[in-house]
Amino acid sequence: HYDHIDEPSDEIRKQLKDVFGLSEFRANQLEAINATMEGKDVFLLMPTGGGKSLCFQLPAVCSNIKTQGVTVVVSPLTALMEDQVSALTSRGISAFYWSADSPQHEVNAKLWSGDRKPALLYLTPEKIKASPACRNLLLKLYNQGQLARFAIDEAHCISTWGQDFRSAYQGLGQLREDYPKVPIIALTATANQCTREDIVTQLKLRDHAFFTQSFNRPNLKYFIKAKKKKNMLPEIVEFIKKEHPNHTGVIYCLARKSCQLLAEQLQKEGLSKEEKNRLLESWKADKFHVMVATIAFGMGIDKADVRFVIHHDLPKSLSGYYQETGRAGRDGKLADCVLYYWFPDFKKICWMIDQDKEREEALTPEAKKRQKDAAREVVKYCTNISECRRVQVLRHFGQEFNQHNCKAGCDNCLDNRPPITEDVTVVATNAIDAVRSLSNKGQQITQRQLTEVLRGANSNMIQDHGFSTIEGYGTCKHISRELVDIALDRLILLEILAISLQKQKTTFSAEYLEIGSAARNFKAKGQCLQVNWRPPPVK
Ligand code: ADP
Numbered sequence: 001h002y003d004h005i006d007e008p009s010d011e012i013r014k015q016l017k018d019v020f021g022l023s024e025f026r027a028n029q030l031e032a033i034n035a036t037m038e039g040k041d042v043f044l045l046m047p048t049g050g051g052k053s054l055c056f057q058l059p060a061v062c063s064n065i066k067t068q069g070v071t072v073v074v075s076p077l078t079a080l081m082e083d084q085v086s087a088l089t090s091r092g093i094s095a096f097y098w099s100a101d102s103p104q105h106e107v108n109a110k111l112w113s114g115d116r117k118p119a120l121l122y123l124t125p126e127k128i129k130a131s132p133a134c135r136n137l138l139l140k141l142y143n144q145g146q147l148a149r150f151a152i153d154e155a156h157c158i159s160t161w162g163q164d165f166r167s168a169y170q171g172l173g174q175l176r177e178d179y180p181k182v183p184i185i186a187l188t189a190t191a192n193q194c195t196r197e198d199i200v201t202q203l204k205l206r207d208h209a210f211f212t213q214s215f216n217r218p219n220l221k222y223f224i225k226a227k228k229k230k231n232m233l234p235e236i237v238e239f240i241k242k243e244h245p246n247h248t249g250v251i252y253c254l255a256r257k258s259c260q261l262l263a264e265q266l267q268k269e270g271l272s273k274e275e276k277n278r279l280l281e282s283w284k285a286d287k288f289h290v291m292v293a294t295i296a297f298g299m300g301i302d303k304a305d306v307r308f309v310i311h312h313d314l315p316k317s318l319s320g321y322y323q324e325t326g327r328a329g330r331d332g333k334l335a336d337c338v339l340y341y342w343f344p345d346f347k348k349i350c351w352m353i354d355q356d357k358e359r360e361e362a363l364t365p366e367a368k369k370r371q372k373d374a375a376r377e378v379v380k381y382c383t384n385i386s387e388c389r390r391v392q393v394l395r396h397f398g399q400e401f402n403q404h405n406c407k408a409g410c411d412n413c414l415d416n417r418p419p420i421t422e423d424v425t426v427v428a429t430n431a432i433d434a435v436r437s438l439s440n441k442g443q444q445i446t447q448r449q450l451t452e453v454l455r456g457a458n459s460n461m462i463q464d465h466g467f468s469t470i471e472g473y474g475t476c477k478h479i480s481r482e483l484v485d486i487a488l489d490r491l492i493l494l495e496i497l498a499i500s501l502q503k504q505k506t507t508f509s510a511e512y513l514e515i516g517s518a519a520r521n522f523k524a525k526g527q528c529l530q531v532n533w534r535p536p537p538v539k
């Protein structure tokens with residue numbers, strides 16, 4: 001007999017309020033909580049920031065005959081686990097992250113000492129796979145009927161379909177075999193149909209309840225605007241004055257240097273956590289309207305009436321972009337999301353990834369590649385001016401936007417000038433030749449210089465470097481400067497050209513071009529290069 005409960009029990013409601021300080025559930029939260037507390041397997045597909053954690057954290061603090069005891073949370077991200085554990089602990093919930101370097105006495109005290117079990121135990125998949133002590137504990141809990149449920153966060157890591165595949169996640173299929181009575185809740189923000197089926201199969205979910213929602217945010221308007229210079233604050237101020245006087249909004253910047261004053265102030269080492277919180281609190285309390293934040297800062301923002309989110313710099317990934325823009329319009333009313341795009345931001349992000357700043361452990365080459373690919377995807381999004389933005393964003397999450405065109409909800413649907421497709425293969429082949437012949441001679445060239453070379457300029461720079469004799473000089477005379485530049489950007493994006501960074505370790509300034517890894521293929525296969533653009537209006 002299975003009773004479906006749609007109303008929250010008194011206990012669930014009480015814990016939501018008393019422990020988590022929240023008044024209402026978001027879409028799917030209550031349904032998922034009810035199902036997992038019923039002992040069912042659950043698959044929860046929700047956007048990042050949608051509130052997935054609550055769906056296993058709240059049941060973990062509710063007493064329930066069917067699923068009592070410890071909730072075991074598996075996550076690939078140690079930093080995220082540490083954050084969650086400290087947030088839970090500060091709410092008076094007993095939670096423990098058993099990390100690789102947890103001291104043994106602490107593990108013993110938390111996990112092996114009789115009745116004082118934590119409500120939530122956080123583990124990496126590697127821990128479950130490789131630690132006999134960990135498996136012993138799980139088995140002991142299981143035999144005592146004290147394993148409440150497994151929460152598999154970032155469940156898509158189990159699938160080789162996705163780019164976040166983690167081999168240790170595959171071992172999690174064993175959980176169902178070893179602890180057959182324990183319900184599983186799988187959570188993820190990125191899963192297309194294939195990945196979804198793969199997750200269900202590999203985790204051996206049985207008769208599970210599946211919850212998802214459209215990732216579309218119909219009240220958000222998406223705009224990509226050209227970023228013409230490093231600092232767009234004057235334009236932004238203009239935009240806010242005109243479109244959003246006295247409205248609440250957030251401006252995101254990539255790094256401390258890219259925004260003036262406030263962002264710098266926020267990011268400064270000297271700014272304590274308390275000061276950050278105080279600023280966030282005064283913003284929430286409407287003491288000032290616009291918050292300039294770095295991407296890392298905005299995590300706790302949950303203010304309903306945010307009317308605009310501006311990306312002053314390129315977001316690092318489409319998921320990040322979705323999450324950051326998603327902070328606008330939580331009240332369901334219209335809100336604007338404006339992204340200022342220019343290609344140098346992509347180069348800057350790649351440079352930051354290579355510098356690997358502000359991190360303790362070095363990124364693996366694969367991780368660097370993944371991060372660059374994520375940024376690459378954002379550039380493709382920004383430069384795809386022929387498809388509805390909503391279609392593009394939703395496709396990233398494996399969803400279709402059924403209307404195909406959101407009418408007035410994005411810049412591409414609003415602009416009635418069709419984009420022009422230009423064949424710029426001649427730029428590509430000559431750029432490759434020029435860079436190659438220069439590097440054979442041990443010379444270097446920047447992107448700006450290459451544009452002048454290809455267009456056959458006769459400037460001092462060309463004279464000084466003797467660039468007028470190199471291959472490709474003047475071959476793109478007939479193509480406008482803007483278009484040559486767009487073509488070169490595209491070549492860098494496609495890794496046909498690369499940027500050499502070894503010369504400047506500390507600042508991001510002059511950057512020389514190199515032949516990229518995809519150049520050989522491009523030439524060998526006789527590929528074409530096409531770009532879409534809207535030429536600037538003739539003055
Ligand atoms: P996800 O795991 O889906 O990325 P989180 O669980 O980290 O998202 O939640 C994102 C934010 O939403 C957190 O700040 C959380 O406190 C908040 N949140 C979750 N559920 C609710 C709710 N019902 N009401 C208000 N805020 C919520």
Ligand code: ZN
Nearest residue numbers: 388406410413
């Ligand atoms: Zn659209």
